[in-house]
Amino acid sequence: MPTVHSTPSASELGSSERERVCVIGAGCSGITAAKVLHERGLAFDCFELSDRVGGNWVWGNSNGVSAAYKSLHINTSRSRMEFSDFPMPANLPNFARHDQVAAYFDAYVDHFGFRDRITFNTGVEHVHPLPGGGFEVRLSNAETRRYGSVIVANGHHWDPRMPEPAFPGVEGFTGEQIHSHDYTDEQQLTGKRIVVLGMGNSAMDICTDASYHAAETYLSHRRGVHIIPKYVFGKPFDEIGAHEKIPSRVRWGVARVVMRAATGPMSRYGLQEPDHKFAQAHPTVSSRILDRLAHGDVVPKPNIQRFDGDSVVFTDGTRVAADLVIYCTGYKISFPFFDAGFLDPSGDNEIRLYQRMFHPTVPGLYFIGLVQPLGAVMPIAERQSELAADHLQGLHALPERAAMDAEIDHHRKAITKRYVASKRHTIQVDFVDYMRALRRERDAGARRRTTAQAAAHRVGA
Incomplete structure (x- = not known):
């Protein structure tokens, strides 16, 4: 037995x-x-x-x-x-x-x-x-x-998980640093120069909020992701092909075609192209962030390389002065x-x-x-x-x-x-x-x- x-x-x-x-x-x-x-x-x-x-x-x-x-x-x-x-x-x-x-x-x-x-x-x-x-x-x-x-x-x-390891110079940064867990409302952003690190759902929401309330908003990201709009062809995106009887290879194959038609390549918005297929990472869902990027109200940046006084230096050598860095790092x-x-x-x-x-x-x-x-x-x-x-x-x-x-x-x-x-x-x-x-x-x-x-x-x- x-x-x-x-x-x-x-x-x-x-x-x-x-x-x-x-x-x-x-x-x-x-x-x-x-x-x-x-x-x-x-x-x-x-x-x-x-x-x-x-x-x-x-x-x-x-x-x-x-x-x-x-x-x-x-x-x-x-x-x-x-x-x-x-x-x-x-x-x-x-x-x-x-x-x-x-x-x-x-x-x-x-x-x-x-x-x-x-x-x-x-x-x-x-x-x-x-x-x-x-x-x-x-x-x-x-x-x-x-x-x-x-x-x-x-x-x-x-x-909250903070960046591991910590970025060089972070202890000498003169601005404020918080995790997305500590973000509660737009008053924390008003009039400030904001750098948001991350490409998950919280990062998209916070970046969008900042684009309306902050003086400057920068979206820093280590790798590209596929950003999914909430509506596709007039329907919520997650209602398309969502049935247990449909094999995942079919479901996600169709979804990839739909997403390409809906958003186009991420590089059009100044973001890095994803190094993976759609559905090979946890989905980033936002109908608003692509609009804010397209209008220049959010400025995309690569990963943070180091901090220098009041500045954030990115891996492409560019730098921005920042009052607040928000880590959306899971x-x-x-x-x-x-x-x-x-x-x-x-x-x-x-x-x-x-x-x-x-x-x-x-x-x-x-x-x-x-x-x-x-x-x-x-x-x-x-x-x-x-x-x-x-x-x-x-x-x-x-x-x-x-x-x-x-x-x-x-x-x-x-x-x-x-x-x-x-x-x-x-x-x-x-x-x-x-x-x-x-x-x-x-x-x-x-x-x-x-x-x-x-x-x-x-x-x-």
């Missing part, structure tokens, strides 16, 4: 503790997990550092770690990010603003009736796996509880409530999880939303949560350890082959492909459980 990695049997925990689940975080992934557990009748506690749900979509969040800014809008269309059983209001724009999204999450919690299961203004300070199974969880109020399972849904856009994947090295011994954002959500050696430890999708995370978190709940209820069985390791290794090789080498791509998934993989894993896990039960019955007979 094959070995089955099932839910923990923690003899040292009481029966109520063994059956109870700790959910860390009440952002979009945490409330999704909580909703599924609530519907299934599973006992759980959800802890949220803030005074409300919504995580990064709450501008001015009291938790001090969320990174919304005043001009933030979704980069995936409303129809592609909404939950399957709770549509976003039809009166919202296709690309809704942060407060509209946060209100949607609030309505989701109240509609399904589990707000009383969330403990607000309470963080999780430490999670310790117990030798016999289960977990000891210490809270920010100094209380310690025990759980049979833990669902980690604290997000991965809160621990985030570290951090879990401060786990012991150092527990998840990422290399310190390089390499998190080994089966199907991107199951810890292969610690039963009962699940991760929801720890992916960087080519698409929206909310439907992914919904499908992950259903799968985790199946496993908690004994409806799904994981394969043996060797098979889990093989799947993780295969995914890592596929990531390395497809995407540009970057620390942000260690958790990258293609939305459609991954949604299909989760559906197949749910079916396969149910078959493994049935096979194991039948084998156990034969042995017992």
Whole structure:
């Protein structure tokens, strides 16, 4: 009979503790997990550092770690990010603003009736796996509880990653330096000479804001990217060919042709040409930045070479005086409530999880939303949560350890082959492909459980 990695049997925990689940975080992934557990009748506690749900979509969040800014809008269309059983209001724009999204999450919690299961203004300070199974969880109020399972849904856009290594002369720079995480509104830009470093979505938004409020705006970039407009042929770009039955090679082949027709080469806007094909890096979505570049309100520059007093010197030898440099250089994947090295011994954002959500050696430890999708995370978190709940209820069985390791290794090789080498791509998934993989894993896990039960019955007979 094959070995089955099932839910923990923690003899040292009481029966109520063994059956109870700790959910860390009440952002979009945490409330999704909580909703599924609530519907299934599973006992759980959800802890949220803030005074409300919504995580990064709450501008001015009291938790001090969320990174919304005043001009933030979704980069995936409303129809592609909404939950399957709770549509976003039809009166919202296709690309809704942060407060509209946060209100949607609030309505989701109240509609399904589990707000009383969330403990607000309470963080999780430490999670310790117990030798016999289960977990000891210490809270920010100094209380310690025990759980049979833990669902980690604290997000991965809160621990800023600064340029590595630091640029020469940076310590002597007389201007201000911040990470995009610290950007909140346009008042920080007004009248200043701004250099934005990066080519991701935050960099595009901040550059666009600066082009209207700053004295000068420069966009510095190490490599080119494909910039995707939010609308193509009058439709949201992510609605084109987005179906699980369409193979990715066909889907992205068509998308590449469409993008070339929609934007033309990036060099037309003064940007470096990408050294990779469309969809081989996390998408940069902006309908506004190309307009600001075309009108000269944002001036493209190559990578920063060094700092010199109040000046930023670029690799092409040009320099500009700057009052503020904003680093849009991504985030570290951090879990401060786990012991150092527990998840990422290399310190390089390499998190080994089966199907991107199951810890292969610690039963009962699940991760929801720890992916960087080519698409929206909310439907992914919904499908992950259903799968985790199946496993908690004994409806799904994981394969043996060797098979889990093989799947993780295969995914890592596929990531390395497809995407540009970057620390942000260690958790990258293609939305459609991954949604299909989760559906197949749910079916396969149910078959493994049935096979194991039948084998156990034969042995017992």
